[in-house]
Amino acid sequence: MVLPLNAPASKEPIEIRIKRKAQELGFAECGVSSALVPSYHDRYRDWLANGNAGEMSYLHRQEPKRGDLNEVLSGVRSVVVVAMNYYTGDVETSEGAGVVARYSRFDDYHQTMWSRLAQLTKFIEEERPGCHAKAYCDTGPVTERDLAMRAGIGWIGKHTNLIGRRLGNWFFIGELILDFDMDSDEPATTHCGTCRRCLPACPTGAITAPYNLDARRCISYLTIELKGSIPVALRPLIGNRIYGCDDCLAVCPWNKFAVKSRDQAVQPRKDLISPDLCELLGIDDLEFKNRFANSPILRTKRRCFLRNVCVALGNVGGKEALPYLTKALTDHEPLIREHAEWAIGEITRRQETDNQCI
Numbered sequence: 001m002v003l004p005l006n007a008p009a010s011k012e013p014i015e016i017r018i019k020r021k022a023q024e025l026g027f028a029e030c031g032v033s034s035a036l037v038p039s040y041h042d043r044y045r046d047w048l049a050n051g052n053a054g055e056m057s058y059l060h061r062q063e064p065k066r067g068d069l070n071e072v073l074s075g076v077r078s079v080v081v082v083a084m085n086y087y088t089g090d091v092e093t094s095e096g097a098g099v100v101a102r103y104s105r106f107d108d109y110h111q112t113m114w115s116r117l118a119q120l121t122k123f124i125e126e127e128r129p130g131c132h133a134k135a136y137c138d139t140g141p142v143t144e145r146d147l148a149m150r151a152g153i154g155w156i157g158k159h160t161n162l163i164g165r166r167l168g169n170w171f172f173i174g175e176l177i178l179d180f181d182m183d184s185d186e187p188a189t190t191h192c193g194t195c196r197r198c199l200p201a202c203p204t205g206a207i208t209a210p211y212n213l214d215a216r217r218c219i220s221y222l223t224i225e226l227k228g229s230i231p232v233a234l235r236p237l238i239g240n241r242i243y244g245c246d247d248c249l250a251v252c253p254w255n256k257f258a259v260k261s262r263d264q265a266v267q268p269r270k271d272l273i274s275p276d277l278c279e280l281l282g283i284d285d286l287e288f289k290n291r292f293a294n295s296p297i298l299r300t301k302r303r304c305f306l307r308n309v310c311v312a313l314g315n316v317g318g319k320e321a322l323p324y325l326t327k328a329l330t331d332h333e334p335l336i337r338e339h340a341e342w343a344i345g346e347i348t349r350r351q352e353t354d355n356q357c358i
């Protein structure tokens with residue numbers, strides 16, 4: 001929607017005033033969608049029924065609500081969708097270091113998103129006294145990507161994530177569910193065309209077909225959502241990724257339009273740009289809690305995070321990692337001990353092969 005910049009602010013339609021406020025709050029995009037039944041809900045139900053969600057049982061529990069926004073807010077009429085740009089440029093990882101997905105290199109974005117959505121809610125309630133609003137960001141039973149597409153923010157690419165014409169692949173979304181009517185934006189159209197770059201870019205083959213992701217094979221799932229042992233067959237494919245994965249997003253040609261964000265909330269922490277794997281393996285419970293207090297990494301808990309570190313060391317570590325892994329064999333967490341043992345086996349095997357080649 002084109003903003004009529006010469007119109008007096010008080011005469012502007014509510015949709016425009018909301019968008020101005022969203023921009024003022026630091027959101028890169030803001031769109032409006034009607035509250036129709038999500039268009040791909042049947043497909044989502046099939047995706048769940050086929051077991052693609054792995055251990056994410058909350059997705060099954062939330063499924064009925066996802067089909068009807070009235071379950072979220074009675075009398076829902078429209079949805080405001082906002083996007084927060086987190087692109088801050090590309091960085092190189094040092095040899096032997098771990099890789100943390102871009103969105104996790106700064107403080108947990110949920111706090112920022114909640115705070116900004118709360119301010120936007122207050123603004124709307126002042127504009128429309130008596131209205132009801134409910135904010136969502138990642139955690140609720142809302143078909144967020146579908147709503148974002150219908151609000152014109154971006155389209156769902158073949159890798160199943162959102163892509164924006166101006167933001168590429170690097171943005172978060174949040175929603176305000178509202179109980180009054182507004183003019184909707186034009187829905188986004190799909191612009192993947194004949195491109196298929198993201199499919200072969202996936203190290204684990206998790207994108208089994210265009211628009212279909214088997215979460216059980218996805219490194220983001222394996223390193224963040226999975227609470228137990230990582231399947232042995234998939235460990236070598238994880239490489240040095242210790243929290244999430246960006247590969248399918250990073251190869252997308254639409255990233256050429258991404259503009260660096262100056263938002264302080266998304267500037268990467270130095271210690272998460274290229275973290276030293278051996279050093280990470282040495283952190284105890286208290287240090288983990290202190291160091292990652294405001295980070296999404298806290299969500300995985302120490303046992304799963306160090307499990308990931310062991311896998312990364314097993315894949316890229318050399319003999320310098322062996323003392324750290326040997327110490328981890330005595331960790332109080334069996335999960336860490338098991339993955340440390342696997343990593344020692346991998347490094348030893350590599351060294352034996354190298355020795356035979358000399």
Ligand code: SF4
Nearest residue numbers: 202218219245247248
């Ligand atoms: S995030 Fe990584 S593992 Fe998951 S689908 Fe994308 S490339 Fe594959």
Ligand code: SF4
Nearest residue numbers: 157158192195198252
């Ligand atoms: S890499 Fe190509 S196919 Fe994959 S999401 Fe981007 S544009 Fe679509």
